[in-house]
Amino acid sequence: MRILVTGCNGQVGFLLKKMLTNNAELQALTRQQLDICNENLVNETIYAFKPHVVVNAAAYTAVDKAENEQELAFAINSDGPKYLAKAANVVGAALIHISTDYVFEGDKSGPYLETDPVNPQGIYGKSKLAGEMAVSKHCARHIILRTAWVFGEHGNNFVKTMLRLGKERDTLSIVSDQFGGPTYAGDIAKIIIVIINKIKVDKSIKWGGYHYSGTPYISWFEFAQNVFIKAKQHELMEDIPMLTAITSKEFPTPATRPVNSKLNCELIRAEFGIFPSDWQTELDNINNYT
Numbered sequence: 215m216r217i218l219v220t221g222c223n224g225q226v227g228f229l230l231k232k233m234l235t236n237n238a239e240l241q242a243l244t245r246q247q248l249d250i251c252n253e254n255l256v257n258e259t260i261y262a263f264k265p266h267v268v269v270n271a272a273a274y275t276a277v278d279k280a281e282n283e284q285e286l287a288f289a290i291n292s293d294g295p296k297y298l299a300k301a302a303n304v305v306g307a308a309l310i311h312i313s314t315d316y317v318f319e320g321d322k323s324g325p326y327l328e329t330d331p332v333n334p335q336g337i338y339g340k341s342k343l344a345g346e347m348a349v350s351k352h353c354a355r356h357i358i359l360r361t362a363w364v365f366g367e368h369g370n371n372f373v374k375t376m377l378r379l380g381k382e383r384d385t386l387s388i389v390s391d392q393f394g395g396p397t398y399a400g401d402i403a404k405i406i407i408v409i410i411n412k413i414k415v416d417k418s419i420k421w422g423g424y425h426y427s428g429t430p431y432i433s434w435f436e437f438a439q440n441v442f443i444k445a446k447q448h449e450l451m452e453d454i455p456m457l458t459a460i461t462s463k464e465f466p467t468p469a470t471r472p473v474n475s476k477l478n479c480e481l482i483r484a485e486f487g488i489f490p491s492d493w494q495t496e497l498d499n500i501n502n503y504t
Contacts, residue, residue, distance in 0.1 A: 215239065215414055218265040218307075220250055220298070221272030225369040226312060230271060230403040237407075241265070245272060250294030260301035267410050268302045270295055270311045270349075273342070277316070278468040280337040291341035296348035299356065308355040308413050308421075310406055315362035315394065315427070317343040320472020325431070327478050328360075328423045336469035346423070357409055358423040359402070362475045363437075365493075366399030367502045372434070374503055376441045380455050390435035390459035394475030395427035401491035402426065408486055420485050425477035428491035435459045444497040450504060 215238055221227040222242040231242035241263050248259055250272050260268065274280065274290035295311055302309045316339030317332045334340045349356050365371035379386055405426060413419060432440070435457065442454040462471065482488045 215267070215410070216263060216265040217241070217267050217269065217410065218260065218263055219243065219269045219271060220248055221245065221270070223369075224271050224273065225364055225366045225371060225399040226402045226406075227269075227271030228368040229366060229400045230269065230406060233403050233407060250298055251289045253293075253297040256294075256297040257301050260298070260305055260307070264305050265302075265307050267413055268298055268307050268309045269406055269410075270298050270309065273312065274338070277336065277338045277471070280341065281468045284337050284341075287337050287341040288344060291338075292344035292348055295345040296352055299349045299351070299353035303353045303355075306355075308357070309349060309353045310357045310359060310409060311345065311349045312402070313346050313358050313360045313423075314339065314342045315360060315472060315475040315477055317346065317360065318472055318474075320474045322474050325476040325478035326425065326474070328425055328481055335472070338469060350422075355421055357421065359406070360423065360425050360477060361397050361402055362427045362477055363394045363396045364399050364402065365396060367499075368399070372396075372437065373441055373497075373500070376438050377445060377450065377500075377503055380442060380445065380451060383455055385456045385458065386438065387458045387460045387465065388435040388438045389462055389465050390433045391461050392471055392473055392475065393431055393433050394472075395429050395431050395477060395490065396437055396493040397426070397428040397491045398493055398496040400496070401428075405482075405486070405488045408488055412486060424482040424485070425479050426482050426488065426491070427477040427479060428493040429479075430494075431476045440494070440497060441500070444500045448500050450500065
């Protein structure tokens with residue numbers, strides 16, 4: 215089975231490439247090797263390789279910078295997926311596209327369903343929603359995978375930032391009124407492989423959008439607490455910083471973050487037998503994050 219992965223230097227793409235290397239006819243490309251914003255290059259690559267599945271792990275993820283880099287954010291998060299979707303559709307490939315909780319406003323009381331209304335509040339979320347719409351429109355066989363609070367050994371993420379700041383500072387102020395499910399990048403890679411394997415053998419897949427993230431849901435403050443507890447247990451630092459809980463208003467950012475990033479993951483469990491990411495267990499591997 216021929217599989218094309220874009221963005222293989224990102225958190226998910228890097229681990230997906232690692233997991234697939236010995237199990238598939240794989241073409242895993244970095245942004246330098248395949249700029250998905252270049253429609254001609256996308257077409258040349260996909261028409262030549264003729265993949266059975268395209269996994270788009272490429273994305274513009276600088277949430278705050280996106281407010282001042284709207285054109286670039288939309289080029290990578292909207293135009294790129296559109297070009298991939300069109301080319302994939304031509305060769306009959308399925309497209310698995312990674313999206314985000316930021317497509318929602320974040321004001322719902324409970325976890326978001328796939329069918330809930332979308333209303334992104336910033337450029338990043340708007341560009342990702344535009345990408346979702348392009349994929350849905352241009353590729354008949356598509357899976358849009360919304361996830362949240364991604365962390366992993368490769369790339370930049372909250373866990374690595376906490377470990378770095380924890381060694382530099384005695385006190386840290388962490389937002390405590392935003393809630394979500396931390397999601398291990400390696401688990402996202404694993405469930406993508408589960409979906410690929412089902413695509414290979416099952417012609418009756420329910421195409422469309424799915425949610426996948428971690429449980430239990432927590433605040434950023436609680437996530438930081440867990441990170442430092444594990445760091446202390448694994449002797450990564452002798453003394454951990456004192457944490458102070460603050461509100462979003464006390465930590466203003468250029469882009470508005472969703473207060474509620476909780477994703478309901480029942481649909482992906484029912485269709486693919488996939489359960490939420492276990493972020494607590496993954497933190498036992500915190501030595502890999504230094």
